[in-house]
Amino acid sequence: MTKKTSVPQAPKRRLSWNDPGVRALIYQVLILSIVGLGVWYLVSNTLHNLAIRNISTGFDFLHREAGFAIGESVIDYTPADTYGRAIWVGILNTLRVSVIGIIAATLFGTLLGIARLSKNWLVSRVASTYIEVMRNIPLLLQLFFWYAIITEVLPGPRTALNPIPGVFLSNRGLKLPALQGDALDWMVAGLALAIVAIILLGHWAKKRQEATGVIFPLVRAAIGLLIVLPVAGWLVSGASLSLEMPVMKGFNFSGGISLSPEFAALLAGLVIYTSAFVAEVVRSGIQSVSRGQWEAAEAIGLPRGRLLRLVILPQALRVIIPPMTSQYLNLTKNSSLAVAVGYPDIVSVVNTTLNQTGQAIEGILIIMAAYLTVSLSISIFMNWYNKRIALVER
Structure with missing residues (x-):
C-alpha cells in the first residue's frame, strides 16, 4: 500500500500590526482618506465662498460672445465670436510658437553642440561663450531685450530693411511673400x-x-x-x-505674410535660450560614445560629416533623447511668458476672458488642462521614440 503524503497548508494570515503588509495597507488608507478630506474641504469651501459672492460657476460662458479682438490668429476670428473660439485661438497660437521653437532650437542647438566639440579653437570658444552667456540670463529679460531691439532699434515701415527682394524687416515685424x-x-x-x-x-x-x-x-x-x-x-x-508680394500702402505694408514683433521676439527668445541647453545635451550625448567608435569609423575612411551622421549621432541619441524631452517641455511651458511681450497665447487670452467674465477658477483650469495635454503629448511621443531606438539585448 502506498502512503498518502499530506500537503502542508500555508498558515492563515492574521491581522496584526507586526505584519508589514497590514501596516502598509493601513497607511495607504489613511493617506487616501486625508487627501480625500483635503479635496472635499477645498471644493466645498470654494463653492461656499462663490455662493456668498453670487459668482456663478461652470463653463457656460464659453458660448457667450467674447467682444474683444485678438492681434493675430491661426484661424479666422472676430470679436463677435464666442469665448470658446477665442480660447481655441490662444491654444493654436501657443502650439504655433512651440512647434516652430522646438524645431528651430533642435537644429540650432545641435549645431552649437557639435561646434563646441570642434577642433577649431575659435569655433569651440565662440560656441562655449554663447552657451554659458545665454544659459545664465533669465528668459524673461531676453524677451524684453529682443522686443526692444525689434520695436526700438529697427526702422519704420517706410525705411524698412530689404535684405532680399520681397522681404521687409521693420519695427512692425517681418513681411514675407505669400x-x-x-x-x-x-x-x-x-x-x-x-x-x-x-x-x-x-x-x-x-x-x-x-x-x-x-x-x-x-x-x-x-x-x-x-x-x-x-x-x-x-x-x-x-x-x-x-x-503675393508685400506692398507699401499708407503707413504699413499690405499683402504677403506678416510676423508680428511680439511673435518674432517671443520666438527669438525661446530659441536662443533653449538652444543653449540643447547644445549641452547634444555635447554630452556625443561625448558618451566611446573613443573606439570614432577610431573605427576613421580607420575605414569615413569623412567627419558622415562619421557623425552614420556612427556617432545614432548612438548618442540614446543618451540625448531623455534630457531633450525635458527641454521640449520647458520650451512649451516657457511660452507662457508671451504675455510679457503682448503675444496672444493661451495665457493672455484666458486672462482677458476671466477679467471680463469673472470665471477665474474655470479660466485657470482651462490653462492647466491645455498645458497638461500638450506636455503629456510631447512626453508620450518622446518616450515612444526613446523605446524605439533603445538597444535590445539578445
Missing part, C-alpha cells in the same frame, strides 16, 4: 505625401542595407520626392498659383 491660389492645398498635400514616402523609404532602405549591405541613396531620393510630389500637386490643380 503663395496664393487653389494649387496651394494640393501642394501641401503633395508635401505631406512626400514626407510619408520618405519615412517608408528610409525604413525599407535600412532593412535592405542590413540584408544586402548595399547603401540606398536616401538623401537624393528624399530631395527628389520633396520636389516632384508638390510640383505634381501643382500640375494636377491646374497650376493656379501666384506669389
Whole structure:
C-alpha cells in the first residue's frame, strides 16, 4: 500500500500590526482618506465662498460672445465670436510658437553642440561663450531685450530693411511673400505625401542595407520626392498659383505674410535660450560614445560629416533623447511668458476672458488642462521614440 503524503497548508494570515503588509495597507488608507478630506474641504469651501459672492460657476460662458479682438490668429476670428473660439485661438497660437521653437532650437542647438566639440579653437570658444552667456540670463529679460531691439532699434515701415527682394524687416515685424491660389492645398498635400514616402523609404532602405549591405541613396531620393510630389500637386490643380508680394500702402505694408514683433521676439527668445541647453545635451550625448567608435569609423575612411551622421549621432541619441524631452517641455511651458511681450497665447487670452467674465477658477483650469495635454503629448511621443531606438539585448 502506498502512503498518502499530506500537503502542508500555508498558515492563515492574521491581522496584526507586526505584519508589514497590514501596516502598509493601513497607511495607504489613511493617506487616501486625508487627501480625500483635503479635496472635499477645498471644493466645498470654494463653492461656499462663490455662493456668498453670487459668482456663478461652470463653463457656460464659453458660448457667450467674447467682444474683444485678438492681434493675430491661426484661424479666422472676430470679436463677435464666442469665448470658446477665442480660447481655441490662444491654444493654436501657443502650439504655433512651440512647434516652430522646438524645431528651430533642435537644429540650432545641435549645431552649437557639435561646434563646441570642434577642433577649431575659435569655433569651440565662440560656441562655449554663447552657451554659458545665454544659459545664465533669465528668459524673461531676453524677451524684453529682443522686443526692444525689434520695436526700438529697427526702422519704420517706410525705411524698412530689404535684405532680399520681397522681404521687409521693420519695427512692425517681418513681411514675407505669400503663395496664393487653389494649387496651394494640393501642394501641401503633395508635401505631406512626400514626407510619408520618405519615412517608408528610409525604413525599407535600412532593412535592405542590413540584408544586402548595399547603401540606398536616401538623401537624393528624399530631395527628389520633396520636389516632384508638390510640383505634381501643382500640375494636377491646374497650376493656379501666384506669389503675393508685400506692398507699401499708407503707413504699413499690405499683402504677403506678416510676423508680428511680439511673435518674432517671443520666438527669438525661446530659441536662443533653449538652444543653449540643447547644445549641452547634444555635447554630452556625443561625448558618451566611446573613443573606439570614432577610431573605427576613421580607420575605414569615413569623412567627419558622415562619421557623425552614420556612427556617432545614432548612438548618442540614446543618451540625448531623455534630457531633450525635458527641454521640449520647458520650451512649451516657457511660452507662457508671451504675455510679457503682448503675444496672444493661451495665457493672455484666458486672462482677458476671466477679467471680463469673472470665471477665474474655470479660466485657470482651462490653462492647466491645455498645458497638461500638450506636455503629456510631447512626453508620450518622446518616450515612444526613446523605446524605439533603445538597444535590445539578445
